[in-house]
Amino acid sequence: MDVNEADICGLEVIVAEGGKAAPCCPHGPTLLFEKVRKGGEQGRRFYACSACRDRKECNFFQWEDDKVSEARRLAREAENQSKRAMFTTQEGCSRFRKFAALPPDEKKFCQDCQLLLLPGEREVHSSHRTTAVSAAQLSRPSVLLRPLDNKKSNAQYLFTDRSANFLLDTLAGLGFRKVLCVGTPRLQELIKLRNLEQKHEQMKSLLLDIDFRYSQFYSKNEFCHYNMFNHHFFDGEVSGAVLQAFLTESKGHKVVMVADPPFGGLVTPLANSFSLISQEWRKLQSSDCSNIDIPMMWIFPYFFEPRILQSLPSCTMLDYQVDYDNHPLYKHGKTGRKQSPVRVFTNISPRDIVLPKDEGYRFCSVCQRFVITKHCAKCNICPSKDGREWKHCSTCEKCVKPSWRHCQHCGHCALPDHPCGDSPADKGCFNCGSLEHKRKACLLKDTHRINRQSNAKSGGKHVSRALSKPKTKKSGAARRHKKLAVLSK
Numbered sequence: 064m065d066v067n068e069a070d071i072c073g074l075e076v077i078v079a080e081g082g083k084a085a086p087c088c089p090h091g092p093t094l095l096f097e098k099v100r101k102g103g104e105q106g107r108r109f110y111a112c113s114a115c116r117d118r119k120e121c122n123f124f125q126w127e128d129d130k131v132s133e134a135r136r137l138a139r140e141a142e143n144q145s146k147r148a149m150f151t152t153q154e155g156c157s158r159f160r161k162f163a164a165l166p167p168d169e170k171k172f173c174q175d176c177q178l179l180l181l182p183g184e185r186e187v188h189s190s191h192r193t194t195a196v197s198a199a200q201l202s203r204p205s206v207l208l209r210p211l212d213n214k215k216s217n218a219q220y221l222f223t224d225r226s227a228n229f230l231l232d233t234l235a236g237l238g239f240r241k242v243l244c245v246g247t248p249r250l251q252e253l254i255k256l257r258n259l260e261q262k263h264e265q266m267k268s269l270l271l272d273i274d275f276r277y278s279q280f281y282s283k284n285e286f287c288h289y290n291m292f293n294h295h296f297f298d299g300e301v302s303g304a305v306l307q308a309f310l311t312e313s314k315g316h317k318v319v320m321v322a323d324p325p326f327g328g329l330v331t332p333l334a335n336s337f338s339l340i341s342q343e344w345r346k347l348q349s350s351d352c353s354n355i356d357i358p359m360m361w362i363f364p365y366f367f368e369p370r371i372l373q374s375l376p377s378c379t380m381l382d383y384q385v386d387y388d389n390h391p392l393y394k395h396g397k398t399g400r401k402q403s404p405v406r407v408f409t410n411i412s413p414r415d416i417v418l419p420k421d422e423g424y425r426f427c428s429v430c431q432r433f434v435i436t437k438h439c440a441k442c443n444i445c446p447s448k449d450g451r452e453w454k455h456c457s458t459c460e461k462c463v464k465p466s467w468r469h470c471q472h473c474g475h476c477a478l479p480d481h482p483c484g485d486s487p488a489d490k491g492c493f494n495c496g497s498l499e500h501k502r503k504a505c506l507l508k509d510t511h512r513i514n515r516q517s518n519a520k521s522g523g524k525h526v527s528r529a530l531s532k533p534k535t536k537k538s539g540a541a542r543r544h545k546k547l548a549v550l551s552k
Contacts, residue, residue: 073099076331077108086131086139088123089146090114090273091295094332095127113292113332114273148275149178152288152298155278162279163201170196177208179279202256204280205248211274218325219274220387222249229383230360230407233416234319235263239358241309243340244270245291245322247362248277267316269309284309291324294336310344310357318344319411323362326405330367334374337361361408365448368408377410382435383418384450402450 077095079085085092094113098106108127115121125131131139150158162170162179171180175191178184185193200207210219222230227249234242244251251270257263270277271289275297278286287302289295296302312318320340324333337359344357356377363371368380385405409416413432418424424433427445436447439455439462446462447453453462456476458469463476470476472483 075099076329078331078335086110086123086125087143088112088121089143090121090293091290091297092293093123093125094293094329113295114290116327148288148297150275150278152275152278152286152302153283155275156281156283156286159279159281167197168195170201172196172200172207174209177276201280202259203252204277205252208274208276218327219248220326222247222323223386223388224253226385226387227253229419230321231257234321234360235266236417237319237411237415238317239319240264240266240316241312241318242266242268243306243309243318243320243357244268244272245289245320245324245337245340246272247321247323248272248274250321251281251285267309269306271306291322291336292328292332294339306340307343307347310340311347318357320357320359321362322359326364330363330370330374333361334371337375356410358411359409360411362405363408364404365406366404368406368448371408375408375410378408379410379413379432380448381407381409381413381416381418382424382433382445382447382450383407383416384435404449406448
């Protein structure tokens with residue numbers, strides 16, 4: 064199961080404050096992180112890559128209070144320049160026009176370099192693995208290209224035809240004629256294929272993706288090289304203008320955004336990027352839309368629901384199970400915990416989104432949406448998140464997973480073999496210890512940030528760490544021994 068690494072490491076993403084420019088790595092502006100310390104102690108902040116959690120992919124690191132020398136700044140700029148994409152979006156579009164004009168027998172693709180070859184480049188790639196390219200393959204670049212597979216940066220999982228067709232049929236049925244595809248190349252392909260068939264009403268699409276290879280297959284108005292974690296366009300204002308033109312609704316062509324981020328991605332920066340796109344869309348609408356967000360579908364695992372709803376409260380999670388061609392586990396039709404946990408989060412009315420009845424979905428008249436499980440009269444909701452039928456616990460006064468049992472000692476439901484005991488780490492606020500709230504709702508956290516800002520403005524130094532007693536780092540064996548001692552109580 065992919066999880067949010069920032070939470071594991073005790074980190075929190077800080078959305079840009081006061082317009083301060085973040086330093087850049089090859090993937091655009093970096094994100095500001097803060098170490099979370101128990102007891103509300105102020106953690107040190109640092110900048111790191113927005114797109115990669117693997118230091119081998121991008122090793123950028125800088126403390127927020129570091130003073131960068133001119134030599135270091137120039138060296139960093141040179142490194143960023145050396146790691147730029149092989150060609151810009153505009154150059155990729157130009158290559159595609161030249162490639163499309165070639166005779167069928169001259170259309171070759173280099174599998175090693177993942178590149179459509181122009182006549183003057185074949186000699187350079189003569190020792191590489193090359194293959195002929197058909198017209199059908201040109202229309203399905205996600206099949207021709209090798210999916211990126213680094214789970215800590217840009218792993219690409221591609222919709223099955225089942226999921227892509229459901230999404231497109233649903234959007235078309237709701238009257239949308241322009242689809243902003245954020246990290247969804249399969250959806251973009253399906254739209255273009257349907258347009259060629261001329262059996263459906265024509266739709267327009269724009270693909271925003273961090274994989275520059277797709278620029279070889281589309282025009283400049285169909286693709287932008289984009290990082291969804293920091294809302295960065297690698298081609299600058301040119302791509303920004305393309306997005307703005309696409310978001311402009313004319314002749315009744317409504318726009319909808321469909322985003323499928325990497326599963327290990329941080330929710331906070333993603334929600335911030337989607338909100339910025341929504342703000343751009345809102346500016347282009349009439350005054351009646353001043354408080355409305357762009358219609359959107361965010362594809363993400365169901366266990367991120369609390370974080371997504373915290374960032375985008377207008378969204379609702381649908382029961383529809385999204386599956387992928389090249390993911391070993393996220394498949395449709397499996398049962399229990401082996402089924403795909405990926406769902407659709409949307410600000411479109413759930414009542415209007417019809418889920419396929421032949422897959423077991425039905426309409427709940429109480430919840431006013433399509434569901435896969437039974438309605439609980441005691442909770443007054445359809446509670447299941449994973450497709451299984453959950454059971455109601457009268458003691459906890461809520462429905463829980465079928466494999467869970469109520470533990471009298473812990474006072475809540477959990478797996479039968481869970482580590483039993485009242486662990487302080489599982490309850491209350493990590494900052495102040497209060498049992499009334501969690502860390503994210505703690506006012507003490509905000510107080511520290513205000514103090515940080517006032518100290519920064521006055522040029523003050525943080526002396527608490529210097530005055531405190533230095534802590535000796537315990538060995539892994541000591542930490543395990545302490546944990547076992549707590550659990551055995």
